[in-house]
Amino acid sequence: MKRNAIMLALLWITASCSPPLLYSETPFDSEKWRNADTNTHARAEMLNSYLVQTDLTSKTRAEVEQTFGQPTETPRFAESDMVYLLGPEQSLDDSVGYEWLVIDLDENELVTQFEIVTD
Secondary structure, eight states: HHHHHHHHHHHHHHHHOOHHHHHHHOOOOOOHHHHOOOTTTTHHHHHHHHHHHHTTTTHHHHHHHHHOOOOOOTTTTTTEEEEEEEEEEEOOOOOOOOOEEEEEEOOOSBBBEEEEEEE
């Protein structure tokens, strides 16, 4: 499972081709995550570090909230169980959008899948 998280993180890095993510990885810090300015790439950079070290799949809702805090309140991605705003989309063009960590849980409140999406 840790391998899946690493592969997902590498795929995300490759797909985004983003200089901030490729050249600046910030170690994950739960307090800094919670207080991060969501108009920057700070959360995305920390998430990359977190996913390389930790398998998010099979974490409980409580563990996710302990790590990332309360989910972002948004009408976006209403079909998902938990959503966290990462910050502005990381792209080489001048796209205007945001990146989100979208998490699905099973009936036991365990993470079954997650993905990083843009709007």
